[in-house]
Amino acid sequence: MNTTDLGLPMTVPADGLPARVRIHEVGARDGLQNEKATVPTAVKAEFVRRLAGTGLTTIEATSFVHPKWVPQLADAEDLYQAVADLPVALPVLVPNERGLDRALALGARRVAVFASATESFARANLNRTVDEALAMFEPVVRRAKAQDVHVRGYLSMCFGDPWEGAVAVPQVVRVCRALLDMGCDELSLGDTIGVATPGHVTALLAALAGAGVPVSALGVHFHDTYGQALSNTLAALQQGVTTVDASAGGLGGCPYAKSATGNLATEDLVWMLRGLGIDTGIDLGRLVATSVWMAAHLGRPSPSRTVRALSHQEQ
């Protein structure tokens, strides 16, 4: 038994799981891009600083996208400059060369392009077909790699799509291969609308392994719409995945997919990993305090069960 008065779970390891997981924190980007109200830049910067103080090592900061498409992140330059001194990785989203130019001008060393497995979401999110979007990313990845900048390739709608329904595994594998062949260093498999279940996750990861995609290059990005995000994460860990995206306090969704609700909450993930004896390097108490602080700024309680349990917020 291994508990503390901070309210941590008993640690009871299970077989067949990684010793360590890297959490890719997306709250400041994926979370805040979806807020109705625009959060002031100073509050965002303080959020990122507090997140860095919890032990998180990868904190996605913002997106260099068209400000009309995502007005909540129109302050990308100011925000990035306000946090650039932090000793953590601060990836940013860049959809095209214009976005890459803006990021590189500020010294960004990690960028992410974001593709779709489905035509409907590619059109809604990027105003392109799937293949047109890949063509848009190609010079971004090439130029970033020429400068030794790390490139993540997001892939949305890997399991289901609000317009097209279930998404066939081979469709996802094709776009994953294209992103890797282009030169992306890692991929993040997005369940944008939260419809995945564990067997589906296992089947997709097996198909990717069969297509020669190394599991070490894969991260998972689950949304908790149907309460499946943690089960899906466990299924992914059992297949060898060691990078998991999560959003502090469960903030987020996606402005271009109406049925996308909150991301997997980082606190819920840390609670499970801690219970399994998997190291994340994160101070759960500080993380909960950060999400409570952010929830006060947003004017509503965090949807994370762990935040609520540990902070005694009203249900």
Ligand code: HMG
């Ligand atoms: P478009 O309208 O086709 O753009 O949008 P365009 O290439 O035709 O250019 C039109 C104008 O936009 C031009 O200006 C460009 O300079 C300007 P004008 O000449 O008319 O004055 N422009 C830009 N300005 C600033 N920064 C830029 C930029 N690019 C062009 N980077 C575009 C195409 C890709 C720009 C647009 O669709 C866009 O910005 N989309 C972003 C959507 C987005 O950010 N969605 C959320 C992120 S994805 C997500 O959340 C899912 C994820 O979490 C995983 C999951 O859960 O699935 C990652």
Ligand code: MG
């Ligand atoms: Mg997302």
